[in-house]
Amino acid sequence: MATMCVDFNEVKIIICVQGYSLDYQYVIRELGFYCNGMSGSIPFNVKLNKSHLDVKNQRQVIFCEEETNGIKLKRNFDNALAASDIKPVLRTLFHLNSNSNAKYIAVPKDEGLDGYLYKAGLGPYVCYLDDLNIIRNTTLPTNDMIRQYLKKNSDS
Numbered sequence: 001m002a003t004m005c006v007d008f009n010e011v012k013i014i015i016c017v018q019g020y021s022l023d024y025q026y027v028i029r030e031l032g033f034y035c036n037g038m039s040g041s042i043p044f045n046v047k048l049n050k051s052h053l054d055v056k057n058q059r060q061v062i063f064c065e066e067e068t069n070g071i072k073l074k075r076n077f078d079n080a081l082a083a084s085d086i087k088p089v090l091r092t093l094f095h096l097n098s099n100s101n102a103k104y105i106a107v108p109k110d111e112g113l114d115g116y117l118y119k120a121g122l123g124p125y126v127c128y129l130d131d132l133n134i135i136r137n138t139t140l141p142t143n144d145m146i147r148q149y150l151k152k153n154s155d156s
Contacts, residue, residue, distance in 0.1 A: 006133065015117075
């Protein structure tokens, strides 16, 4: 994993995920990406029954649904991919950028994406958005900061 300051032109793609952070794993629900001026969101179906989880993980799913990502734990969405497809999806997204100088995948630090990238064989290319030279001396907004701003400025 890159821990040094990375130049933005060395970034192949920016990826973020939304999902449910359980004790034993991060369950991906949606993957967002930006590459070559193109952005998108890829939904994933979840094979997870909330009633089969322990109380702590049920609370975590409810918290994610209501406070973090707003995505209800619904098993199937039209045209969504199986969660098991995450590795080929990540590899395909990595190869979308044709810029031969770029080699990094930029991701936020607070998400459960690292493990998926490592399992897909892309771990050595991961850098954090905070380590990009254009962001390094800037504070990126967290979900809480955005939520507070929206509460104060609900009209805009």
